[in-house]
Amino acid sequence: MPSRIWINALLSVSDLVCEDRLNHASLLDGGWISGARFAWYGHLDHDDLDLQLASDANRKLVVSDGTFSMDGDRCRLDDLIAVARRRDAWVMVDDAHGMGVHGPGGVGLVDPARYTVDDVQVLVGTFGKAFGTSGAFVAGSEALIETLIQRSRNYIYTTAMPLAIAVATLASLAILRDEAWRRDRLEALIARFREGATRLGFTPPPSTSPIQPLIVGEPQAALDMSRGLEERGCLCTAIRPPSVPEGTSRLRITLTAAHTDADVDRLIGALEEVRKASDDETRTTQHFGSTFQ
Numbered sequence: 001m002p003s004r005i006w007i008n009a010l011l012s013v014s015d016l017v018c019e020d021r022l023n024h025a026s027l028l029d030g031g032w033i034s035g036a037r038f039a040w041y042g043h044l045d046h047d048d049l050d051l052q053l054a055s056d057a058n059r060k061l062v063v064s065d066g067t068f069s070m071d072g073d074r075c076r077l078d079d080l081i082a083v084a085r086r087r088d089a090w091v092m093v094d095d096a097h098g099m100g101v102h103g104p105g106g107v108g109l110v111d112p113a114r115y116t117v118d119d120v121q122v123l124v125g126t127f128g129k130a131f132g133t134s135g136a137f138v139a140g141s142e143a144l145i146e147t148l149i150q151r152s153r154n155y156i157y158t159t160a161m162p163l164a165i166a167v168a169t170l171a172s173l174a175i176l177r178d179e180a181w182r183r184d185r186l187e188a189l190i191a192r193f194r195e196g197a198t199r200l201g202f203t204p205p206p207s208t209s210p211i212q213p214l215i216v217g218e219p220q221a222a223l224d225m226s227r228g229l230e231e232r233g234c235l236c237t238a239i240r241p242p243s244v245p246e247g248t249s250r251l252r253i254t255l256t257a258a259h260t261d262a263d264v265d266r267l268i269g270a271l272e273e274v275r276k277a278s279d280d281e282t283r284t285t286q287h288f289g290s291t292f293q
């Protein structure tokens, strides 16, 4: 929702918006309803981005997730900024999954000690992930914020965040800033999970975030595994097209600082059992092909 609001207020028909192929749906919607010319670039493919930006559009905006919500990998920000600068484009980062999790004090990918509004002109964060509340914010120059307040129809005509949510969000902010051990804990759990999954023969994609997808392939296989895990006490959703590209249905494992080592070990044990059950079935139905990646 938040990005729908901001992009729409910033761009119009004579402009260009370039988006990573795997951006969150709200970023795509924002680009589409703005009326600007919309261009994709390949996931993290900044050479492709460079090509797309070679345009005489009035204003150009590059939009990327900070941490990608289905793969857990991260935007290569320095590179993205360099390309955008060369092509005279603005950068907008939606760091919904990075804030509270990555960077010193949980500042996320766009560390204010390293980047200014000349590097990332529009920074979006949401409160529904690490903060555990709801709502979102945009950060940028005084002029940007004033423009959004005056021009963003969706913002102007929507009820403000309830006070209780704002206060809860402030409390979350204090916890995220002061209790670094939660991030250390999360990091240890991520490493434990990846090691265990690798031992089982899975190849977890290169994600250092709490989003740890296991690509299964076909939608039914992902659903079956999700159900098998649930029977063993592990709630782990299956993600299928159109949320992810065809052939990459997956289990989306999400770790939190509240999990224990024993929880992760139990998940690994359950994965082993579920995979074995699936392998047996594969053999009996004579259905060949690589189910696991």
Ligand SMILES: *Cc1c(COP(=O)(O)O)cnc(C)c1O
Pocket (backbone or CB within 6 Å): 001, 002, 003, 024, 026, 065, 066, 069, 094, 095, 096, 097, 126, 127, 128, 134, 135, 136
């Ligand atoms: C989850 C998410 C959102 C949506 O946030 P809501 O709090 O549900 O509005 C927006 N952008 C990204 C990148 C997300 O991961």
